[in-house]
Amino acid sequence: xxxxxxxxxxxxxxxxxxxxxxxxxxxxxxxxxxxxxxxxxxxxxxxxxxxxxxxxxxxxxxxxxxxxxxxxxxxxxxxxxxxxxxxxxxxxxxxxxxxxxxxxxxxxxxxxxxxxxxxxxxxxxxxxxxxxxxxxxxxxxxxxxxxxxxxxxxxxxxxxxxxxxxxxxxxxxxxxxxxxxxxxxxxxxxxxxxxxxxxxxxxxxxxxxxxxxxxxxxxxxxxxxxxxxxxxxxxxxxxxxxxxxxxxxxxxxxxxxxxxxxxxxxxxxxxxxxxxxxxxxxxxxxxxxxxxxxxxxxxxxxxxxxxxxxxxxxxxxxxxxxxxxxxxxxxxxxxxxxxxx
Amino acid sequence: xxxxxxxxxxxxxxxxxxxxxxxxxxxxxxxxxxxxxxxxxxxxxxxxxxxxxxxxxxxxxxxxxxxxxxxxxxxxxxxxxxxxxxxxxxxxxxxxxxxxxxxxxxxxxxxxxxxxxxxxxxxxxxxxxxxxxxxxxxxxxxxxxxxxxxxxxxxxxxxxxxxxxxxxxxxxxxxxxxxxxxxxxxxxxxxxxxxxxxxxxxxxxxxxxxxxxxxxxxxxxxxxxxxxxxxxxxxxxxxxxxx
Numbered sequence: 001x002x003x004x005x006x007x008x009x010x011x012x013x014x015x016x017x018x019x020x021x022x023x024x025x026x027x028x029x030x031x032x033x034x035x036x037x038x039x040x041x042x043x044x045x046x047x048x049x050x051x052x053x054x055x056x057x058x059x060x061x062x063x064x065x066x067x068x069x070x071x072x073x074x075x076x077x078x079x080x081x082x083x084x085x086x087x088x089x090x091x092x093x094x095x096x097x098x099x100x101x102x103x104x105x106x107x108x109x110x111x112x113x114x115x116x117x118x119x120x121x122x123x124x125x126x127x128x129x130x131x132x133x134x135x136x137x138x139x140x141x142x143x144x145x146x147x148x149x150x151x152x153x154x155x156x157x158x159x160x161x162x163x164x165x166x167x168x169x170x171x172x173x174x175x176x177x178x179x180x181x182x183x184x185x186x187x188x189x190x191x192x193x194x195x196x197x198x199x200x201x202x203x204x205x206x207x208x209x210x211x212x213x214x215x216x217x218x219x220x221x222x223x224x225x226x227x228x229x230x231x232x233x234x235x236x237x238x239x240x241x242x243x244x245x246x247x248x249x250x251x252x253x254x255x256x257x258x259x260x261x262x263x264x265x266x267x268x269x270x271x272x273x274x275x276x277x278x279x280x281x282x283x284x285x286x287x288x289x290x291x292x293x294x295x296x297x298x299x300x301x302x303x304x305x306x307x308x309x310x311x312x313x314x315x316x317x318x319x320x321x322x323x324x325x326x327x328x329x330x331x332x333x334x335x336x337x338x339x340x341x
Numbered sequence: 342x343x344x345x346x347x348x349x350x351x352x353x354x355x356x357x358x359x360x361x362x363x364x365x366x367x368x369x370x371x372x373x374x375x376x377x378x379x380x381x382x383x384x385x386x387x388x389x390x391x392x393x394x395x396x397x398x399x400x401x402x403x404x405x406x407x408x409x410x411x412x413x414x415x416x417x418x419x420x421x422x423x424x425x426x427x428x429x430x431x432x433x434x435x436x437x438x439x440x441x442x443x444x445x446x447x448x449x450x451x452x453x454x455x456x457x458x459x460x461x462x463x464x465x466x467x468x469x470x471x472x473x474x475x476x477x478x479x480x481x482x483x484x485x486x487x488x489x490x491x492x493x494x495x496x497x498x499x500x501x502x503x504x505x506x507x508x509x510x511x512x513x514x515x516x517x518x519x520x521x522x523x524x525x526x527x528x529x530x531x532x533x534x535x536x537x538x539x540x541x542x543x544x545x546x547x548x549x550x551x552x553x554x555x556x557x558x559x560x561x562x563x564x565x566x567x568x569x570x571x572x573x574x575x576x577x578x579x580x581x582x583x584x
Contacts (some may be wrong), residue, residue: 010510011508088512251524322396325408327400332421
């Protein structure tokens with residue numbers, strides 16, 4: 001089905017498969033349509049229908065409260081074309097940059113499913129075909145009858161077959177409940193991606209500050225892997241702040257310990273730092289406090305030539321951004337985050 | 342003009358923000374920058390997020406959602422913000438704040454905001470207001486590009502190509518947006534697109550050469566306008582990397 005998009009600066013045309021969400025069809029065609037979560041919550045991908053009919057695949061999407069149906073607005077990430085469409089997107093839209101990883105639909109098999117903590121599972125998705133992605137990106141994962149959810153990759157590999165993930169159990173999260181509900185080793189998943197703009201490339205040439213709450217650490221692990229591959233630590237400083245409630249919620253401490261040139265601080269918000277943590281992980285630092293407060297305390301005076309990456313639950317992300325803008329005085333192009341929780 | 346009360350001075354904390362509904366119903370956000378007060382549209386021009394929930398350090402206003410920023414003195418966009426804020430001058434009388442008139446399309450415009458008052462006044466003197474019904478065609482490909490336009494209200498769309506071989510060339514919908522800017526380039530080139538009003542639209546039409554003469558008399562303003570014009574052209578021609 002032919003879809004025409006009139007954007008603020010120019011028009012685009014692309015084809016969508018039957019049932020395919022308009023957003024995914026456009027991204028797949030190499031058109032950088034606006035999105036953030038790509039899963040129905042943020043409202044960023046709203047468009048106005050000028051002609052044609054769409055089918056809303058998730059009429060109760062939280063992002064719907066940001067659209068005006070009486071003005072023919074809809075979410076491109078939740079609606080599929082029923083016939084040829086003409087849409088208006090009230091933003092500047094460009095083709096994806098040459099060399100960028102264009103998102104595609106792909107499928108794969110769940111491998112190495114393991115409990116990392118009482119409520120975090122780690123697994124790898126072994127793809128049927130290799131895919132490129134940038135450090136810090138995410139993909140949408142779905143399985144039989146369960147809608148796409150966004151998860152950041154923890155690894156970095158060009159042309160790789162394995163994408164590594166961590167998933168935190170959420171009471172209302174259909175995908176996480178499915179994953180925690182039984183042993184899913186060998187299950188088949190569908191993926192769409194890679195997505196997201198909070199990416200790291202070594203050509204950046206800046207010191208890196210990573211602030212992560214809980215499973216937001218995933219994208220930071222990908223950035224650390226990319227930085228290691230490029231010997232980035234020899235030229236630039238890298239700070240990581242990993243916020244969790246108690247030591248019981250910690251994961252990837254062994255992996256974090258394998259980056260001795262990065263300064264890594266684990267912030268515990270709900271308990272004093274246990275002596276055993278200091279003994280067990282001598283190359284990591286532990287502090288008590290909320291992760292943005294710990295970062296603020298320890299980063300004071302060190303913000304020269306810094307690019308910050310932030311991920312985690314929305315309140316933690318907002319608090320960290322506040323510190324980075326008001327205390328660190330970073331410019332907004334040096335604060336990178338994706339809001340998809 | 343009737344005086345429209347916005348709020349009391351004490352309602353807006355020092356270096357803070359407050360959303361107010363002025364008498365007459367206008368909603369705006371008021372910023373207190375060390376005892377000076379500035380009024381702006383209440384919601385972010387990006388995605389309609391209330392700006393009163395944003396961050397304000399006394400000089401830069403930041404929308405918390407996507408970190409668009411503006412200079413609180415002018416409403417000019419900073420950093421990754423793509424458009425200026427609609428500004429509402431605030432007048433203080435004793436412990437009360439009143440609306441002090443509305444800024445014009447030229448004042449808030451992406452090319453001209455923040456220029457010296459005398460220069461803005463001369464440009465305003467060149468501007469002819471035109472009102473067009475929906476469907477009106479302002480120019481066609483090949484027409485001489487003598488004038489440029491500043492949108493005040495309404496909506497204008499562009500089509501590239503001729504006859505039935507056309508493709509969409511974008512659209513204008515924000516107060517202060519400038520189009521037909523070829524009139525500001527050397528050699529008065531011809532139009533490369535057609536411009537048509539999608540809705541009843543109010544525009545300011547300004548002769549390009551006359552505007553350039555005004556800017557020659559204020560080289561600082563001329564430099565600012567040409568830098569902004571270059572950025573504006575790049576935004577239309579560029580790929581995503583140039584945002």
